[in-house]
Amino acid sequence: MADRFLEAHRAADLVYALGGKLSGISVRDQSVRGQLFATRAVADGLIGSTRRLLVVGAGVAGASAAIEAVRLGVDTVLLDQKFGAFSLQAGCSTRHLDPTLYDWPVDHWQRGSHPILSPPGLSPSTPLHWHADYSHALATRWAAQLLSAVAGTGAPGATLRFLTGSRLADPGGLKYLGNGIRATVEGYKTLAFDVGCVLFCIGFGHDSVSIGNYSGPPFWATDPLSDLSCGLPAPPSVVISGGGDGGLQDYLRIATGHIPSVLYRSVDQFLPIAEF
Numbered sequence: 243m244a245d246r247f248l249e250a251h252r253a254a255d256l257v258y259a260l261g262g263k264l265s266g267i268s269v270r271d272q273s274v275r276g277q278l279f280a281t282r283a284v285a286d287g288l289i290g291s292t293r294r295l296l297v298v299g300a301g302v303a304g305a306s307a308a309i310e311a312v313r314l315g316v317d318t319v320l321l322d323q324k325f326g327a328f329s330l331q332a333g334c335s336t337r338h339l340d341p342t343l344y345d346w347p348v349d350h351w352q353r354g355s356h357p358i359l360s361p362p363g364l365s366p367s368t369p370l371h372w373h374a375d376y377s378h379a380l381a382t383r384w385a386a387q388l389l390s391a392v393a394g395t396g397a398p399g400a401t402l403r404f405l406t407g408s409r410l411a412d413p414g415g416l417k418y419l420g421n422g423i424r425a426t427v428e429g430y431k432t433l434a435f436d437v438g439c440v441l442f443c444i445g446f447g448h449d450s451v452s453i454g455n456y457s458g459p460p461f462w463a464t465d466p467l468s469d470l471s472c473g474l475p476a477p478p479s480v481v482i483s484g485g486g487d488g489g490l491q492d493y494l495r496i497a498t499g500h501i502p503s504v505l506y507r508s509v510d511q512f513l514p515i516a517e518f
Contacts, residue, residue: 276306293438304443309369332381
């Protein structure tokens with residue numbers, strides 16, 4: 243039986259995708275899915291010691307998949323058009339990321355770390371580990387972890403090659419060769435190499451931030467929302483497009499001036515959890 247996780251993310255033969263407009267997922271879930279893809283792809287024989295993995299997009303999902311694949315002994319190429327990893331998070335100083343905030347009322351919801359549980363004194367089992375913080379600070383730490391994997395720290399003989407400022411050639415970037423794919427990459431120089439499969443982690447594209455004559459900052463942009471106050475005589479009008487956890491975070495920042503984790507954890511002291 244085909245692996246259901248792999249089938250759910252299959253875009254074409256030997257081509258998979260973890261991003262896109264129809265599959266928006268949280269930062270923590272991006273990391274989990276990236277790691278899970280590498281694990282399942284190895285178990286399924288899509289990638290291995292003789293079948294290289296190409297990952298397109300050096301965000302959280304792509305980096306997690308690439309690092310995990312190398313851990314499992316798979317030579318991996320990570321590709322990104324930008325000249326660094328985690329570019330969305332690196333460019334924003336007002337977006338706060340907390341991996342367990344919305345797990346309330348489960349006991350670990352105040353832990354604020356990913357992975358949720360890790361043996362004391364041992365390295366986390368996830369490719370990217372992090373504690374709640376502002377996104378630009380997290381991007382710096384994630385980049386250090388990625389570069390450590392590129393340098394071969396802890397890798398079992400496999401290599402991770404990170405090609406920045408590069409993209410798949412158009413046309414002809416991917417060509418099927420029997421039970422594999424020939425990938426052609428353009429950047430500092432043109433490269434061609436064979437891979438067992440390709441994983442796209444390129445996100446959902448640019449946010450739409452205009453409604454009529456109104457324009458606002460996109461989700462991953464430094465914004466002034468925390469400086470707004472509902473206590474003003476005439477509160478400013480703000481349109482929040484989207485009802486996910488990011489929209490909730492923005493609403494609370496505007497209404498209270500606090501990030502949700504600070505607000506929720508202060509309120510939680512006075513709200514006992516009902517027993518079932």
